Amino acid sequence: MRIDILTLFPDMFAPLHQSMIGRAEKSGIVNIHEEDIRLHTKDKHFKCDDVPYGGGAGMVMLPQPIVDCVRSVDPEGKARRIFMSPRGRTLDPYIAKELAQEERLLFLCGHYEGVDQRALDICGFEELSIGDYVLTGGELAAMVAIDVLLRFVPGVLGCAGSTEEESFSHGLLEYPQYTRPAVFEGREVPEVLLSGHHANIARWRREQSEMLTAARRPDLKK
Ligand code: ADE
Numbered sequence: 105m106r107i108d109i110l111t112l113f114p115d116m117f118a119p120l121h122q123s124m125i126g127r128a129e130k131s132g133i134v135n136i137h138e139e140d141i142r143l144h145t146k147d148k149h150f151k152c153d154d155v156p157y158g159g160g161a162g163m164v165m166l167p168q169p170i171v172d173c174v175r176s177v178d179p180e181g182k183a184r185r186i187f188m189s190p191r192g193r194t195l196d197p198y199i200a201k202e203l204a205q206e207e208r209l210l211f212l213c214g215h216y217e218g219v220d221q222r223a224l225d226i227c228g229f230e231e232l233s234i235g236d237y238v239l240t241g242g243e244l245a246a247m248v249a250i251d252v253l254l255r256f257v258p259g260v261l262g263c264a265g266s267t268e269e270e271s272f273s274h275g276l277l278e279y280p281q282y283t284r285p286a287v288f289e290g291r292e293v294p295e296v297l298l299s300g301h302h303a304n305i306a307r308w309r310r311e312q313s314e315m316l317t318a319a320r321r322p323d324l325k326k
Contacts, residue, residue, distance in 0.1 A: 105206065105257055107136045108177045109246055110170065111213040112152060114138035116243045120250060128260045136250070137177075141165075144173040153216050162217030170212065170223040183210035185229045187219065188242030188249065192231030195249055197256075197272050199232070203249075204256035211250070213242030275324050279312035 109117060117138050121129060128134045142150050146168060153163035174185070184206050193199060203209060212219070212229060224231075234245045254260045255267055271278040282293040296308045317324055 105134045105204075105254075106183075106208045107134060107250060108183065108208075108210045109136070109138045109213065109250075110141055110173050110177065110211065111138055111243055111246075112141050112215055113213075113241070113243055114140050117247065120247050124260060124262075125251065125254055128254065128257070131259070133257060133259045134254060139173055139177050141169050141173045144176060145169040146172075156217060160217070164217055165214060165219045165223070167220040167223035167226070170219065171226055174210065174212075174227045178208070178210050181228075183208035185210045185212070185227055186249070187212045187214065187224055187229040187231050188234075188245040189214060189218075189231040190233045190236070190238050192233040194233050194235060195252060197252075200249070200253040201256045203253040209250075209253075211242075211246040213246050215241040272324070274313075275317075276313040277316045277321060277324070279309040279316070 111117070117136075120136065125134070125136070129136060142152055145152050145166070147166075151166070152169050153165050156162070156164045177183075178185075184203070186203075186209060188211060212227075223229075232245075232249060234248045239245055261267065267273060269278065282297060286293050286298060294308065296304050299305070
């Protein structure tokens, strides 16, 4: 999979290249590239924003640098184009799985008060939100979306079953996990987990998931 990220702040993406995603990049499963929108401006002062027509607070990102940046990175229009915005569909595991099937993704990160609508229309961007709150820019949102979707790309997680067992995968929150030692500061690991009885362990985990979901996220229950 190839992911292009169009941003005015490419340095913000350093954390994305760490840990499991960094390993996936090294092994060639994913290729993530940040493109600095400012490199594509035709303005002699490298300006990328201006005041909004109609008045109002803040600045709006100019269409020209964005459209030229998109055309330079994806000249043949092969990538699914996503603009990170609180106006978009809210990211969930279904959307993440769907995006994980794509060969190419292109993320646009906005700043200031927004992006000239014509840039979004010309380039055919869909909008994606990570929740009902407003960030100072789309960069953190893009990192969240990319992290979430890459977990569904085969080979990114070490263990193939990991996304099956986790929170939300069956409309339930994940059960509690324990590792060694069996007793820590006087607290014991639930006995059933030491029993080696797989059916009982599975039942206990299911019950724990149901109890947690009912207590904390009753809205998840169908
Ligand atoms: N940009 C600013 N706020 C955002 C949000 N909640 N989701 C996606 N992009 C954003």
